[in-house]
Each structure stands twice: as C-alpha cells, then as structure tokens.
Amino acid sequence: MVAANLSSVRTWPSPSIPTLPGSGAALSLFDTASGEVRPTAPGATATLYVCGITPYDSTHLGHAATYTAFDLVQRVWLDAGHRVTYVQNITDVDDPLLERAAANGEDWQELAAREIARFVDDMTELRLRAPDEWVGVVESIPHVVRAIEALQQAGAVYDLDGDLYFDVMADRRFGSVANLDLDTMLALSAARGGDPDRPGKRHPLDAILWRAARPGEPHWPSPFGEGRPGWHIECVAIAVDDLGMTFDVQGGGRDLVFPHHEVGASQGQVMTGQWPYARLYCHAGMVGYQGEKMSKSRGNLVFVSDLRGDHDAMAVRLALLAHHYREDWEWHDDELAGGQRRLDAWRAAVSWPTGPPAGAVLDEVRARLANDLDAPGALRVIDRWAEEQRVRGGEDPSAPGLVSRLSDALLGVAL
Ligand code: 5CA
Numbered sequence: 560m561v562a563a564n565l566s567s568v569r570t571w572p573s574p575s576i577p578t579l580p581g582s583g584a585a586l587s588l589f590d591t592a593s594g595e596v597r598p599t600a601p602g603a604t605a606t607l608y609v610c611g612i613t614p615y616d617s618t619h620l621g622h623a624a625t626y627t628a629f630d631l632v633q634r635v636w637l638d639a640g641h642r643v644t645y646v647q648n649i650t651d652v653d654d655p656l657l658e659r660a661a662a663n664g665e666d667w668q669e670l671a672a673r674e675i676a677r678f679v680d681d682m683t684e685l686r687l688r689a690p691d692e693w694v695g696v697v698e699s700i701p702h703v704v705r706a707i708e709a710l711q712q713a714g715a716v717y718d719l720d721g722d723l724y725f726d727v728m729a730d731r732r733f734g735s736v737a738n739l740d741l742d743t744m745l746a747l748s749a750a751r752g753g754d755p756d757r758p759g760k761r762h763p764l765d766a767i768l769w770r771a772a773r774p775g776e777p778h779w780p781s782p783f784g785e786g787r788p789g790w791h792i793e794c795v796a797i798a799v800d801d802l803g804m805t806f807d808v809q810g811g812g813r814d815l816v817f818p819h820h821e822v823g824a825s826q827g828q829v830m831t832g833q834w835p836y837a838r839l840y841c842h843a844g845m846v847g848y849q850g851e852k853m854s855k856s857r858g859n860l861v862f863v864s865d866l867r868g869d870h871d872a873m874a875v876r877l878a879l880l881a882h883h884y885r886e887d888w889e890w891h892d893d894e895l896a897g898g899q900r901r902l903d904a905w906r907a908a909v910s911w912p913t914g915p916p917a918g919a920v921l922d923e924v925r926a927r928l929a930n931d932l933d934a935p936g937a938l939r940v941i942d943r944w945a946e947e948q949r950v951r952g953g954e955d956p957s958a959p960g961l962v963s964r965l966s967d968a969l970l971g972v973a974l
C-alpha cells in the first residue's frame with residue numbers, strides 16, 4: 560500500500576497581535592544543554608522549531624501548556640522587534656498512531672485528519688500563533704530521504720536486516736544536550752520509542768532512520784527500499800529544510816530531551832558538518848493529572864476541547880499561564896475556576912473609561928517575561944493593577960486600553 564498525503568489542513572489563522580509603545584527586552588531562556596538561563600535570538604529574524612503532535616488523540620492540557628509557553632517566546636520576540644519564523648511538525652505516521660488506528664479499527668489517515676482538525680480548533684481558540692510552516696512527515700519524506708543520504712555520505716548509517724540506523728558515535732558531541740549517564744539514556748530510550756535491546760546494533764542508543772516495510776504498515780518508496788521514516792530524523796529533516804542549521808530555539812516538552820532532541824541534534828550535526836543544531840534547547844515541564852504525567856498511554860487526559868465547551872478559552876489560557884512553564888505541575892479541577900475569576904477581574908478593570916497609570920505595568924510584564932518567561936509573575940503584575948482599579952480607580956484615560964493591549968500582545972489573553 561502506498562499512503563496518500565493526508566495533510567489537507569495547512570495551518571490555523573494566527574491571532575492579530577496589537578503593537579505596544581516602545582519595545583520589549585531581549586528574551587533569556589533556560590537552556591537544557593548548558594543548564595543556564597541564556598539570551599536568545601541575536602539576529603533580526605528569530606527562528607523556532609517546536610515538536611508538534613502525534614495526532615492520535617485530541618489536544619490535552621499538557622500539549623496546550625507546552626505550546627502556550629512557546630507562543631509566549633514568540634510574543635516576547637515580536638515585542639522586542641524581531642521577525643519570527645516558527646516551524647512545527649506533525650508526526651502523521653508513527654507507531655503510536657498506527658497502533659491506535661488498529662485498536663480503533665479505523666484508517667490511520669482518518670484518525671490523524673480528525674485529530675489534526677481538533678488541534679486546529681484548540682490552537683485557534685487558545686490564540687496560539689500559527690506556525691509559518693506546519694509540516695507533516697508524510698509530505699516531507701523526500702527531505703527525510705535526502706537527510707539519510709547525507710548521513711550515509713558522512714559514514715553514519717548502517718543496515719540491520721533492511722532497517723537503516725544512525726550511528727550515534729558518529730557525533731563526538733552526542734550526549735551534550737541532555738547530559739545524562741548511560742544507564743539513564745538506556746532506560747529513557749527503551750521507554751520512549753527506542754530499541755536499545757535489539758540484537759545487532761552497533762550501539763544500543765543508535766536510532767532507526769528508515770524502517771523497512773512491514774506487512775500491514777504504510778510505506779513509501781526510497782533508494783533504501785520501501786519503508787517509512789524513523790521519528791527523530793523527521794524533525795531534523797523538517798527543521799534543517801525550513802530553518803537551516805543553528806536555529807535559535809529547539810522547543811518541546813521535557814519528555815523530548817532524550818532521546819528525541821539529543822539524537823536529533825547529533826543527526827543534524829553529522830548530516831551538515833555544522834554545530835550546533837540549535838543555539839538553545841528549551842523544555843516545558845510535564846503537566847500531570849491525578850498523580851501522574853498526563854499521557855495518552857496512561858489515559859489520564861484532560862482535553863482542551865472538552866473544557867472549551869463550557870468555558871471561555873481565555874480562562875483556560877490564564878489557568879495554564881498561572882504555572883511557570885519549566886515546572887512539572889498537576890492540573891486540578893479548580894484551576895479553571897481560578898482562570899475564570901482572574902479573567903472576570905481583568906475584564907471588569909479594563910471596562911472603565913479611566914484607570915491607574917499603566918506604563919509601569921507594561922515595563923514590569925515585559926521584564927518578567929523576558930526573564931525565562933515568568934508568566935505567573937506577569938499575571939500578578941496585572942492582578943495588582945486590576946485590584947488598584949477596583950479599590951481606588953484612576954484618572955488615566957489611556958490605562959485600560961494599554962492593559963488590554965498588553966494582555967493581548969504579550970500574554971495572548973484577549974480581554
Ligand atoms: N510528535 C512528537 C514530537 S516530534 C510528540 O511528542 N507528540 S505528542 O503529541 O506526544 O506531544 C506533543 C507536544 O506536547 C510535545 O512537545 C510534547 O513534549 C508535549 N507534551 C506531551 N505530553 C505533555 C505533558 N503531559 N505535559 C506537557 N507537555 C507535553
């Protein structure tokens with residue numbers, strides 16, 4: 560079977576972002592590789608790759624929290640005067656998607672198309688900027704093939720019973736993104752889609768690049784025979800094609816640090832002979848529910864689409880922003896009420912014709928966000944202004960409009 564290209568939905572409409580007086584500070588972010596908060600984006604155009612969904616289940620709050628964090632990254636960059644090029648993938652063919660489709664007894668392409676459509680609605684409602692390039696694996700197979708050929712030329716590929724593997728030892732810097740010991744890497748590889756125990760591999764952490772066709776699985780022709788791409792090379796091929804090497808930020812949830820971003824960085828570096836793959840590796844904490852990480856395999860998911868049914872999406876967004884992106888945190892059923900209370904208070908405060916002066920609010924929100932995205936701190940700054948407005952009011956006719964615009968532009972919360 561040769562599967563068709565299913566990515567009919569290209570992207571979603573980006574929210575309009577108001578401009579603000581003056582300009583914001585340069586963004587610093589915590590970099591997983593160096594373990595430090597470092598400045599980002601030295602050039603005029605800031606470049607961001609964020610790992611996208613595997614569309615076999617709808618968007619849960621963990622996805623939404625991660626994408627909201629990287630939405631703030633872009634808003635801070637834009638406010639500081641950068642142009643932004645944002646790329647995201649869709650893992651529209653991979654083991655978990657095929658397994659879920661088989662379990663549901665449905666076509667994997669139909670499953671993916673349905674979940675991609677739901678993701679589009681969720682992203683739109685949450686006012687997340689759309690990627691400039693939103694690329695499915697299926698459509699990027701020619702790039703994956705070229706990437707594997709470049710790795711072959713670098714002598715970093717071997718064949719194991721028809722499957723092609725990337726030799727991680729071909730990159731002398733392998734290990735420098737996650738900085739983990741071998742036992743931890745082996746355990747994470749086994750837990751996250753790798754096959755460290757497969758006999759015949761040169762190194763247990765070597766990662767599959769091209770999986771030869773198996774009965775009942777979709778496959779595409781290639782110079783290496785019929786098959787489909789491995790997971791990590793998909794993101795590398797898309798990122799390097801759309802952003803080139805040494806883009807500003809590789810983003811995703813912390814579950815992707817190893818092996819996904821570690822192996823991806825090595826593949827990019829070996830494939831091009833350049834270093835580094837990304838200037839900075841930024842990871843959002845894991846959102847849990849009922850005592851465990853929210854994950855499709857555990858089934859403890861809270862879906863954005865379910866919450867949106869009964870609540871204002873801006874209350875959902877405020878509930879997510881109340882947690883620092885880098886923390887692991889747990890969703891509780893009262894979070895949404897907290898987001899709604901805050902939204903109501905802010906909306907009431909900006910509905911007056913005048914208010915307390917808000918220039919310092921803008922400065923402080925900018926400063927909080929520029930410092931490793933302190934969104935909870937930024938929310939408290941606006942809370943204080945809204946409380947001042949409620950208790951004492953103010954005379955400044957430009958203040959309510961300014962607070963409304965800065966909430967929209969910098970936090971993505973439209974009042
Ligand atoms: N398609 C791959 C990336 S190439 C993937 O990880 N897909 S995913 O659907 O499982 O996750 C999509 C994004 O949400 C990734 O950036 C992932 O790191 C993040 N994510 C997944 N689960 C959580 C969670 N519980 N909390 C926070 N972020 C999460």
Ligand code: ZN
Pocket residue numbers: 609610611648794819
């Ligand atoms: Zn990825």
